[in-house]
Amino acid sequence: MPSSSRLTAEERRAAILEAALRLFSERGYRGTTTRALAEAVGVTEPVLYEHFRSKRDLYAAIVQAKCREGFQQGAAMLEPYARARDDWGLFTRLGEFILELYRNDPAYTRLLLFAVLEEPELGVLFYEHQHEGRQLLAGYIRRRIEEGAFRPVDPEVAARAFLGMFFHLGQVGVLYNDPLAQGRSKPVREIVEAMVRIFLDGLRNEQAQVPKQSCKEDRK
Amino acid sequence: MPSSSRLTAEERRAAILEAALRLFSERGYRGTTTRALAEAVGVTEPVLYEHFRSKRDLYAAIVQAKCREGFQQGAAMLEPYARARDDWGLFTRLGEFILELYRNDPAYTRLLLFAVLEEPELGVLFYEHQHEGRQLLAGYIRRRIEEGAFRPVDPEVAARAFLGMFFHLGQVGVLYNDPLAQGRSKPVREIVEAMVRIFLDGLRNEQAQVPKQSCKEDRK
DNA sequence: GCGGTTTCCTAGCGATCGCTAGGTTAGCAT
DNA sequence: ATGCTAACCTAGCGATCGCTAGGAAACCGC
Known part of the structure; x- marks a missing residue:
């Protein structure tokens, strides 16, 4: 693998939020799978769960941020x-x-x-x-x-x-x-x-x- | 079983459309399962598929009717x-x-x-x-x-x-x-x-x- | 170089999804 | 009554879902 950039926790968290915002807004909560999310971020599913307790938690974080x-x-x-x-x-x-x-x-x-x-x-x-x-x-x-x-x-x-x-x-x-x-x-x-x-x-x-x-x- | 009313094909079809309209409008397409649909109608899943070729077909029929x-x-x-x-x-x-x-x-x-x-x-x-x-x-x-x-x-x-x-x-x-x-x-x-x-x-x-x-x- | 920490992956669990093959039963004409 | 058709159910398939245990690999100070 050439440059599988390894990010810090907070960089990775930001990358997840960015990709999740895109997918959730395109396909909604139910239409977005955690597998698709992981792929969009460029990692595997367990990585998501090291930054957010559940899919629902991730969604709530994004929606609340956008509300403001x-x-x-x-x-x-x-x-x-x-x-x-x-x-x-x-x-x-x-x-x-x-x-x-x-x-x-x-x-x-x-x-x-x-x-x-x-x-x-x-x-x-x-x-x-x-x-x-x-x-x-x-x-x-x-x-x-x-x-x-x-x-x-x-x-x-x-x-x-x-x-x-x-x-x-x-x-x-x-x-x-x-x-x-x-x-x-x-x-x-x-x-x-x-x-x-x-x-x-x-x-x-x-x-x-x-x-x-x-x-x-x-x-x- | 007391009165498990057996309906004609067209009555059943109308009953399905009515229940499906309610569920789809409450939970959306992805949020509505064919099992929940069947239960709301009061029948089992295969009955749905005798009137509509797929879940997607049923949804399209309802949306197109409402559009008009x-x-x-x-x-x-x-x-x-x-x-x-x-x-x-x-x-x-x-x-x-x-x-x-x-x-x-x-x-x-x-x-x-x-x-x-x-x-x-x-x-x-x-x-x-x-x-x-x-x-x-x-x-x-x-x-x-x-x-x-x-x-x-x-x-x-x-x-x-x-x-x-x-x-x-x-x-x-x-x-x-x-x-x-x-x-x-x-x-x-x-x-x-x-x-x-x-x-x-x-x-x-x-x-x-x-x-x-x-x-x-x-x-x- | 080396141990320790952090980041990430492989593999797969149990549940639920849309959908269907094949059998059962009710209601009708005769 | 009896046979036939149309309406309905039991049981379960393959796929995919959210999520996780446990191990591999990169990076750090020293």
């Missing part, structure tokens, strides 16, 4: 827009962020969808993070209503409406290789702006309509 | 609203229809999501039906734009925005037992109206804003 992804960095990124009351900037940035998340990491969607369907007690964890992010957005919308910028709608319903548009679009792009959702038929930026314009014009009080052209320049 | 559900009856139902140019009626009815579909038949969502994830070649069939329905809605929006009622947006993007709001809401309700999406925290009607109002106000030209109150009475 996305939401907090999204919240941090939007904070300056929220402080500046830049509705257009906040919602376009958020929309783009969601679509990019799906596009750059298709495994994310598939893994968590599989988890919700196959192992609900693991999937609920993901729901809680989702709920937290949604409450954050609803809080911003509520503030803007109190300030008179938005019409008096239920903030949580409005937040769901917005997130639904983009979550669904991203999901369709990952699951069906949909050309529009993947930005292959027109720029993602255009889609995001069109949707945000509909959403914001529907939400805003009459005095301040969103301009018809791209608003990239006149945000501040 | 929903879209054409939805299209027929909306036709009168489209002819009368009743935007408010059309979109509220469509929104309610989608949410009811998810709520009354949770197996629908789970089965097709499982199919898309586990067996993409079966799931694509569902995507095509979805695409067809979306094109129908985009066609209506395009007509309304040409008539000057809606602002000049990309009709397909607008259709996706609308469908995304409700598909995502319905999906969350089924997958996570979300209270709002299931209508347990406030009436479904209110949620639908709030979302449609945002969507239509964002889409319409300025002359005709949707009234602030419920528009059930002044549709025509």
Whole structure:
């Protein structure tokens, strides 16, 4: 054998997690065998069990790690827009962020969808993070209503409406290789702006309509 | 044995399909064993194989049948609203229809999501039906734009925005037992109206804003 | 060079999977 | 009643599953 690189425990553990993420997101928990996992890592099965107590343990570790992804960095990124009351900037940035998340990491969607369907007690964890992010957005919308910028709608319903548009679009792009959702038929930026314009014009009080052209320049 | 009811071939076939739909939608294709299937039907495994050539055949029959559900009856139902140019009626009815579909038949969502994830070649069939329905809605929006009622947006993007709001809401309700999406925290009607109002106000030209109150009475 | 530790493999266990050969029984026409 | 067909079951095959006992081989300080 030429270069059967022997790794440290922690390097091997990382390699296992990486390969497992790929396989679990492609074929789900039940569709991924420990033999296939070992082969993908480049070792034999017993090696897996020196780093994880069971297949289930390995799966839970991956799902829980992925659950935490996305939401907090999204919240941090939007904070300056929220402080500046830049509705257009906040919602376009958020929309783009969601679509990019799906596009750059298709495994994310598939893994968590599989988890919700196959192992609900693991999937609920993901729901809680989702709920937290949604409450954050609803809080911003509520503030803007109190300030008179938005019409008096239920903030949580409005937040769901917005997130639904983009979550669904991203999901369709990952699951069906949909050309529009993947930005292959027109720029993602255009889609995001069109949707945000509909959403914001529907939400805003009459005095301040969103301009018809791209608003990239006149945000501040 | 008291009443081991012996059924005709076609009754038995229907019983198998019914039980299989339930199990496949709960646990997916790989998570459902032929033994569990036989037990749920109340027979032994060989009986299944007298009606379906393989487990895979049975699964494909169920998925294909479910794929066809929903879209054409939805299209027929909306036709009168489209002819009368009743935007408010059309979109509220469509929104309610989608949410009811998810709520009354949770197996629908789970089965097709499982199919898309586990067996993409079966799931694509569902995507095509979805695409067809979306094109129908985009066609209506395009007509309304040409008539000057809606602002000049990309009709397909607008259709996706609308469908995304409700598909995502319905999906969350089924997958996570979300209270709002299931209508347990406030009436479904209110949620639908709030979302449609945002969507239509964002889409319409300025002359005709949707009234602030419920528009059930002044549709025509 | 050499013992000791760590990393990895060979080989295979018991359980369960999809599926089937071949026999049994119920229900019908006659 | 009786024979025949269609509906159903018993028993088990070969393959594969998650997982593990016990040994081989690479790497370390010395």
